[in-house]
Amino acid sequence: MKNIKYLVLGVLFGIILTKSEVISWFRIQEMFRFQAFHMYGVIGSAIVVGIISIQLIKRNHLKTINGEEIKLADKQYNHGTWIGGFIFGLGWALTGACPGPLFAQLGSGVAAAAVMILAALAGTWTYSALREKLPM
Amino acid sequence: MLELLRQPWPWYVAGPLIGLTVPALLLIGNKALGISSSLRHMCAACVPAGIPFLTYNWRAEIWNLFFVLGIGIGGFVGYQLMGHPDTVAISAETVRDLKTQMGLTDFSGLLPKELFALENLANWKGWVFMVLGGFLVGFGTRYAGGCTSGHAISGLSNLQWVSLVAVIGFFAGGLLLTWVLYPLLF
Numbered sequence: 001m002k003n004i005k006y007l008v009l010g011v012l013f014g015i016i017l018t019k020s021e022v023i024s025w026f027r028i029q030e031m032f033r034f035q036a037f038h039m040y041g042v043i044g045s046a047i048v049v050g051i052i053s054i055q056l057i058k059r060n061h062l063k064t065i066n067g068e069e070i071k072l073a074d075k076q077y078n079h080g081t082w083i084g085g086f087i088f089g090l091g092w093a094l095t096g097a098c099p100g101p102l103f104a105q106l107g108s109g110v111a112a113a114a115v116m117i118l119a120a121l122a123g124t125w126t127y128s129a130l131r132e133k134l135p136m
Numbered sequence: 137m138l139e140l141l142r143q144p145w146p147w148y149v150a151g152p153l154i155g156l157t158v159p160a161l162l163l164i165g166n167k168a169l170g171i172s173s174s175l176r177h178m179c180a181a182c183v184p185a186g187i188p189f190l191t192y193n194w195r196a197e198i199w200n201l202f203f204v205l206g207i208g209i210g211g212f213v214g215y216q217l218m219g220h221p222d223t224v225a226i227s228a229e230t231v232r233d234l235k236t237q238m239g240l241t242d243f244s245g246l247l248p249k250e251l252f253a254l255e256n257l258a259n260w261k262g263w264v265f266m267v268l269g270g271f272l273v274g275f276g277t278r279y280a281g282g283c284t285s286g287h288a289i290s291g292l293s294n295l296q297w298v299s300l301v302a303v304i305g306f307f308a309g310g311l312l313l314t315w316v317l318y319p320l321l322f
Contacts, residue, residue: 005164007164010203012212013157018142020150022226023211025247029232032307032314034156042154043145043288049155050293058158062241064166071166075291075298076283084279085287085302089309094265096247098284099277100171103204105246107211114219114250115262116270121273124175130158134279 014104023104027094032093078136084127089125142219158293168287172277173202174178215246238322264321280305 021027022042042045056062057070064070073117092098095116097105102120105113161167178192178201214220223243234240240248256262277283280302282291288306291299 003199004163006142006161006167006199006202007206008263009157009160009164010206011210011213012206013154013203014207015214015218016145016153016157016210017151017207018211018214018220019145019218020147021144021246023246024226025252026223026224026226026230026234026243028310029234029314030226032310033233034206035227035233036227038147042151043284044146045151046155046289047292049152050158050289051295052215053156053159054162057183059161062163064163064310066165068166070162071194072162072294073168075287077298077301078281079137079279081298081301082305084276084281086309087272088280089146089306089311090307091247091269091274091276092284093310093313093318094269095273097273098171099175099273100207100283100285102188102273103171103207104211104214105190107208107214107244108215109214110246110252111205111254112247112266113240114226115254115257115266116273118284119270120274120277121175121178123276123312124172124188124278125179125183125185125187125274126271128176128179128187129185131189 012099014107017101017104017106023097023101023108028092028096080134080136083135144221144225154289155293158290168302169285170200170282170288171204171207172274172283172286173197174200175274176278177201184245237319276309 017023020041020042027039030036054072062070095102097116100121102113102117106117150248158169161169176190177197179191182191182192206266231243236275240250242249251261257266280287282299282302283305287299287302292303
């Protein structure tokens with residue numbers, strides 16, 4: 001039952017992604033062609049609000065609702081950060097979706113999303129299998 | 137108010153709400169926003185195949201799968217129940233470019249049917265856009281250690297320079313595909 005709160009937050013997150021149309025292939029094309037501010041506004045304002053929120057949490061030493069210390073792990077750099085990022089970028093421009101939107105699309109009734117999620121799982125699995133042979 | 141909720145939401149409403157998801161996840165359970173990890177957990181749960189990277193206690197990360205299930209439900213609620221316009225109101229320049237450069241004519245729905253209708257799996261378009269595209273999303277996000285949520289939103293919110301490198305990579309790939317490879321494909 002302790003996972004229900006994540007389900008509820010996920011529903012809200014999915015509604016926001018859907019209502020702001022960031023799950024649309026057309027919007028992603030518009031973004032990569034620099035023909036509208038919409039996507040940049042969404043991502044940019046999300047980051048600004050996120051930065052302010054995390055600063056407030058850190059400076060006030062806020063705790064979780066269960067009274068735990070809030071921990072933020074540092075992201076570790078390796079060459080995969082940019083190689084993998086570049087590969088994802090190619091996929092992002094083709095599918096017009098990152099992983100979150102793929103699940104929202106599936107829920108909205110886009111059949112192609114099922115194919116793309118299966119393909120993404122195959123991609124993740126293949127990466128996992130090849131991991132030790134890839135430049136890091 | 138209800139009518140306002142039905143309409144597509146502007147960036148200055150949606151963006152800040154997405155940003156608030158970062159502290160919300162931290163405050164309710166010390167979780168970092170990140171969605172591509174769910175793909176790894178699904179692989180680990182279903183087909184670990186003895187691969188070290190897929191052999192871990194994925195059940196400890198099950199909150200992530202609940203979150204993703206919620207996103208799917210949110211997609212249904214936000215699109216089917218709350219209503220949606222027939223076409224996404226993209227800019228006139230984008231419509232013009234997609235018509236002239238890619239030959240698209242049907243702009244209804246969230247994705248162009250001329251590329252993403254399942255019948256397209258019978259030709260190269262479906263395989264490139266759905267199968268290869270999806271594969272690159274799954275492969276690339278795990279290789280990079282995150283996607284738009286984990287790196288761009290969550291990582292940059294925590295001022296991680298690693299995430300900035302990743303986001304530059306995302307855009308380099310997306311821009312190359314849009315500006316160089318699409319004109320070659322069509």
